[in-house]
Amino acid sequence: MSRIAEIAAALAGYDAKALSVEGVQQFVEQLVAPGVPALLRQREDVPLRDALGRVLADDVVSPFSVPPHDNSAMDGFAFDGAALDGATGELPLRIVGTALAGAAWRGEVGPGEALRIMTGAVMPAGLDTVVPQEFCTVDGDTLHFPASALRRGDNRRFAGEDLMAGSAALRAGDRLGPASLGLAASLGLATLPVLRRLRVAYFSTGDEILSLGDAPREGAVYDSNRYTVFGLLTRLGCEVVDLGLVRDDPATLEATLRRAASEADAIITSGGVSVGQADHTRAVMQRLGDMAFWRIAMRPGRPMAVGLIPRDDATGGHAVLFGLPGNPVAVMVTFLAFVRPALLQLMGCHAEARRPPPLLRATSATAIRKKPGRTEYQRGLVRAVPGALPEVRIAGNQGSGVLSSMVEANGLVVLHHAQGSVEPGESVDVMMFDGTI
Numbered sequence: 312m313s314r315i316a317e318i319a320a321a322l323a324g325y326d327a328k329a330l331s332v333e334g335v336q337q338f339v340e341q342l343v344a345p346g347v348p349a350l351l352r353q354r355e356d357v358p359l360r361d362a363l364g365r366v367l368a369d370d371v372v373s374p375f376s377v378p379p380h381d382n383s384a385m386d387g388f389a390f391d392g393a394a395l396d397g398a399t400g401e402l403p404l405r406i407v408g409t410a411l412a413g414a415a416w417r418g419e420v421g422p423g424e425a426l427r428i429m430t431g432a433v434m435p436a437g438l439d440t441v442v443p444q445e446f447c448t449v450d451g452d453t454l455h456f457p458a459s460a461l462r463r464g465d466n467r468r469f470a471g472e473d474l475m476a477g478s479a480a481l482r483a484g485d486r487l488g489p490a491s492l493g494l495a496a497s498l499g500l501a502t503l504p505v506l507r508r509l510r511v512a513y514f515s516t517g518d519e520i521l522s523l524g525d526a527p528r529e530g531a532v533y534d535s536n537r538y539t540v541f542g543l544l545t546r547l548g549c550e551v552v553d554l555g556l557v558r559d560d561p562a563t564l565e566a567t568l569r570r571a572a573s574e575a576d577a578i579i580t581s582g583g584v585s586v587g588q589a590d591h592t593r594a595v596m597q598r599l600g601d602m603a604f605w606r607i608a609m610r611p612g613r614p615m616a617v618g619l620i621p622r623d624d625a626t627g628g629h630a631v632l633f634g635l636p637g638n639p640v641a642v643m644v645t646f647l648a649f650v651r652p653a654l655l656q657l658m659g660c661h662a663e664a665r666r667p668p669p670l671l672r673a674t675s676a677t678a679i680r681k682k683p684g685r686t687e688y689q690r691g692l693v694r695a696v697p698g699a700l701p702e703v704r705i706a707g708n709q710g711s712g713v714l715s716s717m718v719e720a721n722g723l724v725v726l727h728h729a730q731g732s733v734e735p736g737e738s739v740d741v742m743m744f745d746g747t748i
């Protein structure tokens with residue numbers, strides 16, 4: 312049985328003509344899963360800066376505690392906080408020396424004494440409290456501060472409060488961001504083991520599409536999808552293979568798909584997956600690969616194809632194909648809903664790193680018409696409202712060819728499958744883009 316038929320047979324209530332968004336997500340997760348282990352074996356060590364945006368191959372265990380010693384969180388004076396017990400009014404302490412960050416203080420600090428200390432300097436044994444210098448008056452070698460200004464233990468940072476020796480600092484499958492790089496650096500690591508970057512090939516189809524540089528022609532539009540897809544893949548950290556604009560001709564389409572499958576782990580096409588008569592795309596995909604053509608209960612993004620295109624070599628491997636609908640906003644929404652999680656899975660990310668951006672609750676400033684029975688994604692502009700839920704306003708024309716409203720928007724209002732129309736003032740879920748798409 313083909314892999315597509317196998318997954319379809321195992322999914323309760325599967326209907327290729329009426330799939331829910333969640334049904335597609337489950338299907339795609341199962342489709343890409345068998346390809347993941349082979350990719351996980353391909354790894355390299357890279358200098359720390361080059362690890363930004365890559366997926367970590369192994370857990371990183373902290374070889375020592377960070378910070379390595381108890382230290383001061385403030386510039387001020389360290390002392391034994393027992394002096395605060397029952398104290399009222401001004402507390403006098405005798406200053407016996409200075410501890411600078413980076414150099415341990417070797418002397419003794421006894422009862423009634425304090426040590427001038429800088430932020431980050433090691434707390435000497437027996438001292439547990441730091442009074443910030445703003446609270447203090449210094450008179451010769453004597454220090455005064457109001458006892459009520461602090462409590463015992465204030466302004467001391469504990470050894471290991473960031474990382475304990477032996478604890479997991481970073482987890483295999485993490486997507487490494489700026490904080491991860493900094494954390495690795497705090498452990499003294501100059502390189503990190505990362506997984507191979509995922510290679511994704513993409514092309515556009517359609518005889519009415521123009522490449523940049525072509526003269527405008529009646530009835531034709533410029534190829535915007537290839538640039539949107541480039542941006543989406545690059546942000547995800549993929550290596551991109553741009554196979555250009557492909558004419559709607561079976562031989563060229565077949566040659567391009569074969570090349571894409573041999574060069575890449577995944578393929579993204581746009582256009583030609585609906586029911587139009589002139590489209591050869593569907594037929595060629597079906598002939599070459601193990602494919603499903605769906606109508607999804609969502610808007611935009613109703614028609615979509617998914618499948619496996621075998622490689623021409625002897626490995627028996629295949630590339631995962633996502634045939635996205637041609638309309639430019641449908642490309643972005645189907646990418647966010649289905650392609651992004653699948654590519655993150657292939658990249659070796661663990662389940663948490665594959666999650667979609669969290670949904671934010673916002674008050675709709677606009678009436679929204681919506682039929683129950685499909686998931687809708689409307690472009691919205693969210694703004695903060697002091698003391699209340701954020702407000703979201705539907706941005707511009709919602710036609711699935713209208714990219715300008717996507718540029719204007721900062722999030723997608725997610726109208727769930729069973730949800731109906733929304734009145735102004737009702738609250739809705741919004742998925743903020745936040746650098747994701």
Ligand SMILES: Nc1nc2c(c(=O)[nH]1)N[C@H]1C(S)=C(S)[C@@H](COP(=O)(O)OP(=O)(O)OC[C@H]3O[C@@H](n4cnc5c(N)ncnc54)[C@H](O)[C@@H]3O)O[C@H]1N2
Binds near residue numbers: 519535536
């Ligand atoms: N009778 C039906 N017609 C349509 C249906 C349907 O179910 N029944 N679905 C509609 C929906 S929804 C969509 S989405 C589109 C998807 O069609 P295709 O994937 O076959 O895409 P095309 O027909 O090739 O193009 C659709 C639209 O997008 C423009 N386009 C295509 N590629 C690009 C590109 N690279 N850059 C910019 N714009 C592009 C193209 O010019 C068309 O306007 O089908 C509906 N029809």
Ligand code: MOO
Binds near residue numbers: 613
């Ligand atoms: O998928 Mo079409 O409206 O979803 O653009």
